[in-house]
Amino acid sequence: MRYPVLLLAALGLGRLAAQEYDLVIRHGRLVDGTGRPAFSGDVAVKDGRIAAVGVVAGPGRNEIDAGGLVVAPGFIDVHTHSEDIAELPVAENFIRMGVTTIVTGNCGTSARDIGAFFTEIEKTGVALNVATLIGHGTVRLEVMGGSFLRPPTPEELDRMRALVERGMQAGAVGLSTGLIYLPGVFAKTDELVELAKTVSAHGGIYASHMRYENRRIREALDELTTIAREARIPAQVSHIKLATPAAWGRADEIIDYLNQARAAGLAITHDQYVYTASSTSLRSRIPERAFEGGETKFRERMADAAYRRSIVEEMKETLRQNRQQDLSFAVIANCRAEPGLNGKTVVEAARILRGRDTLDDQNEVILDLQLRGGASAVFHGMNEEDLKKFLVQPLTMIASDAGPRKFGEAVPHPRGYGNNARVLARYVREQGVLSLEEAVRKMTALPADTFKLAGRGRLAPGAVADLVVFDPATVADPSTYTAPHQYATGFRDVIVNGVPVIRGGGLTGERPGRPVRLQPAQ
Numbered sequence: 016m017r018y019p020v021l022l023l024a025a026l027g028l029g030r031l032a033a034q035e036y037d038l039v040i041r042h043g044r045l046v047d048g049t050g051r052p053a054f055s056g057d058v059a060v061k062d063g064r065i066a067a068v069g070v071v072a073g074p075g076r077n078e079i080d081a082g083g084l085v086v087a088p089g090f091i092d093v094h095t096h097s098e099d100i101a102e103l104p105v106a107e108n109f110i111r112m113g114v115t116t117i118v119t120g121n122c123g124t125s126a127r128d129i130g131a132f133f134t135e136i137e138k139t140g141v142a143l144n145v146a147t148l149i150g151h152g153t154v155r156l157e158v159m160g161g162s163f164l165r166p167p168t169p170e171e172l173d174r175m176r177a178l179v180e181r182g183m184q185a186g187a188v189g190l191s192t193g194l195i196y197l198p199g200v201f202a203k204t205d206e207l208v209e210l211a212k213t214v215s216a217h218g219g220i221y222a223s224h225m226r227y228e229n230r231r232i233r234e235a236l237d238e239l240t241t242i243a244r245e246a247r248i249p250a251q252v253s254h255i256k257l258a259t260p261a262a263w264g265r266a267d268e269i270i271d272y273l274n275q276a277r278a279a280g281l282a283i284t285h286d287q288y289v290y291t292a293s294s295t296s297l298r299s300r301i302p303e304r305a306f307e308g309g310e311t312k313f314r315e316r317m318a319d320a321a322y323r324r325s326i327v328e329e330m331k332e333t334l335r336q337n338r339q340q341d342l343s344f345a346v347i348a349n350c351r352a353e354p355g356l357n358g359k360t361v362v363e364a365a366r367i368l369r370g371r372d373t374l375d376d377q378n379e380v381i382l383d384l385q386l387r388g389g390a391s392a393v394f395h396g397m398n399e400e401d402l403k404k405f406l407v408q409p410l411t412m413i414a415s416d417a418g419p420r421k422f423g424e425a426v427p428h429p430r431g432y433g434n435n436a437r438v439l440a441r442y443v444r445e446q447g448v449l450s451l452e453e454a455v456r457k458m459t460a461l462p463a464d465t466f467k468l469a470g471r472g473r474l475a476p477g478a479v480a481d482l483v484v485f486d487p488a489t490v491a492d493p494s495t496y497t498a499p500h501q502y503a504t505g506f507r508d509v510i511v512n513g514v515p516v517i518r519g520g521g522l523t524g525e526r527p528g529r530p531v532r533l534q535p536a537q
Contacts, residue, residue, distance in 0.1 A: 036061045037513060039075030040484065043086035047474035048459035050452050058086055060480040063513035068474050077515075079508055081484050087455045088472050089115025089481030089511065090435050091462040094222075094253055094286045094414035097145065098126055103419035104141040104526055112435040112492075112503035113458075114415075115481040115511045116144040116531060118466055121253060121416075122224040123152030123193030127178075130185035133530035140526035142516045144481070146468060146533075148191040148222055149182030151210060152199040161309040162198040166206055175206075179213045186532025188466050189220035191253075194235075196224070196296075200303045204238050211246035219533055220466060222251040229337060230261040232269060240276050240283070249282035251465065254416050255405050258293060258396045259337035266404035273408075284465050286414035287405055289437050291397040292496065294348060294416070294428035297361075297381050297390045302329050317386060330378040339396075342377045346496070349425035350390035358426040358497065361392070393428050393496060403448050406438075412462045413438055413454075422500050429499040433492025436503035440491045451487060469534050484508035 038060040045068065046053045057071035067073075090113045097119035100106060109117060119125070125147055126132035136145055158174045159167060167175060179190060190211055193199045211221045221242055225235035236252075243250035252273075257265055276283050298306075305326050306313050316322050334341070342361035350356045356364045365376040368383070384390045405411055417431030430437075435458060442448040449457075463472025470479045483506060490505030509517040514527035 033073040035073055036066055036071070036075045038077045038079070038480075038510070038515075039071055039073070040079045040081050040086050040482065040508075041071070043081030043084055043484065045474055046085055046087045046452055046455045048088040048456055048472050050456040050460075053085070053452060058474060058482065060482075060510070060513045063480055065474065065476055065478045065480050067476060079484065083486070084484050084507065085451070085487050086474070087113075087483050087485075088459040088474055088478070089113065089483050089509065090413070090458040091116045091118075091466075091468065091472060092414050092435075093118040093251070093412060093462045093466055094121050094416050095119050096121060096124070096416070096418040098124070098132075098418075100141055100145055100419055101135045101139040103421065104139050105522070106142055106419040107422070107522065108417070108420040108432045108502065110142055110509050110511075110516050111506055112433060113483040113485060113506050113509060114143060114435060115483065115509065116146065116468060116471060118146045118148065118188060119418075120148035120150050120187065121191045121193075121222060123150045123191055123196055123199040125150030125153050125182075125187075125191065127153050127157055128185075129182040129187045133186060133532070136528070136530050141528040142526045143511055143528040144471075144531045145528060146188050146466065146531040148189050149179055149187040151190055151192045151202065151207065152196060154178045154210070155198045155202060159198065162201060162306050164201045164304075164307045166203055172206065172209060175210060176213050179210050183214060183217040183219055183533070186530065187219065188468075188533045189222055190214045191222045191224075193224045194226040195299055197303070197306050200226075201307070204241055207242050208245045211242050211248050215246050215248040217533065218467065220249045220251055221246065222253055224253045228256050228258045228262075230259065232257065232262060232265070233272065236269070236272055240281055243276075243281045243283065249284070249465070252283065252285040254293070254414070255285040255287050255411065256293065256397055257401045258394075259339060260396070261336060261338045263398040263401060266401040270404065270408060284410045284412065285405070285408070286412045286462075287402070288414060288416050288430045288434050289402065289406065289442060290428070290430050290434075291399055291402060292393050292395040292428065293397070294391065294393045294430075297345070297347070297392045298385050300330060300333075300345070300378075300381050301385060302326060314386065317382060323382065326382070327375060327378045330381070331374055334374070341374055342381075344395040346393045346395070346426070348391045348393050348427050350384060352384065352387040352390075354425075356390070391427075403442070406442060407448060410461070411457060412465065413458045414462075420500070426497075427499050429492070429494035429496060432494035432499060432501060433503050436490050436505065437492040439485070439487065439505075444487060444490075467533055468531055471531075480510060480513035482508075482510040
């Protein structure tokens with residue numbers, strides 16, 4: 016039912032003077048991104064911006080009838096790995112689940128030259144908007160030349176600061192760390208504080224894949240809050256979770272910790288994908304000490320039978336501490352050396368490659384595959400009750416932890432195809448964990464405000480015209496762990512910078528996306 020004109024006027028959305036617009040979306044159920052209750056109305060677009068919201072009298076050169084459908088700001092995914100976006104510029108897996116802006120450069124890995132990265136995007140043309148963080152791991156590798164378990168020298172730290180400064184000047188939205196990955200795993204807290212101070216001076220954010228997401232998560236949060244406090248910088252917990260059975264059931268404790276940190280004056284937020292499996296390299300199962308000094312040193316160590324045996328024993332002990340009996344929870348997603356293993360558990364891979372599936376053989380397979388170029392995997396290790404407790408927190412935003420997908424390649428995590436749709440289908444429509452308005456806020460205004468993506472995330476006059484039209488009754492995420500290459504459904508129209516990239520459910524071929532740079536600190 017359409018709201019009376021007087022009420023719309025009270026909201027600042029009254030009947031507007033008749034004029035011609037580039038596009039008018041009519042008769043929609045408007046969910047504006049703020050969390051405010053939905054209302055009926057129209058949205059007019061002119062010159063790439065939202066020109067009017069309410070009862071729009073003027074015609075559009077193009078018009079969309081959104082009767083029975085939701086009209087919302089385009090979704091913003093703040094945790095992606097899309098450094099290859101110029102190679103896959105349509106990013107169909109993202110736009111088909113309503114994502115119109117992504118933030119890449121997460122987990123410590125980014126383009127080294129942010130300015131050149133943005134120039135390439137502008138030259139190539141992409142279907143959605145792209146912001147990026149500057150990756151600590153990228154910077155450390157550039158300056159220190161390897162994975163070294165030592166602090167940088169004063170001269171090296173100065174060079175790292177300079178690279179971060181250059182990235183921020185080019186428009187990066189902040190600094191990311193990946194503290195379970197090389198070379199970030201070898202960085203100490205004081206190094207991170209110093210680099211975060213450079214970012215803070217520009218008004219950026221510190222986004223961290225923390226050192227621990229398991230039974231030691233409190234230690235990791237202590238480090239994150241120390242960096243936020245000492246660098247005076249907002250901090251984002253990347254893909255908040257409690258991984259492994261040993262950590263299950265602690266969501267209330269962690270939420271209380273975060274609330275206390277905020278009460279003490281820290282700006283702490285978090286993002287989340289809504290699946291109970293994670294995905295990263297199989298290498299993450301190998302103790303970091305094996306990689307100190309780089310890949311060549313790793314190969315030398317693996318040739319030492321006694322050292323290799325000690326590594327296997329340490330890997331087994333980690334499993335025991337995490338209350339995991341074997342590696343059946345780890346499913347190989349992409350192994351270029353052995354593509355026949357894609358979709359197989361590590362237990363199954365051990366049977367195939369070694370003829371046995373003892374715990375020793377399972378861990379040996381991980382070492383063998385790393386020596387042959389490595390592999391990525393999906394790790395089933397979370398509890399849905401914990402997931403839902405994090406999901407309903409007001410400062411949790413929705414993010415996929417995925418990149419643009421090559422359709423049909425390997426057996427990747429389904430989150431890259433279905434994350435936003437899964438929120439709307441499973442946790443809004445089916446379970447009622449979130450209201451529709453709150454779910455949209457977590458995908459729009461909240462990430463836009465947190466990452467300072469100016470002019471995005473709301474249905475409001477003057478905002479950038481990134482818009483999505485979807486059917487809340489049919490939106491779905493058919494992508495599964497065993498058959499991930501399936502696009503989200505229910506998204507009929509997706510508009511980026513005022514230009515439809517999906518119209519009536521089909522690709523238009525347009526690529527109106529652009530770089531989104533952090534606005535200079537005032």
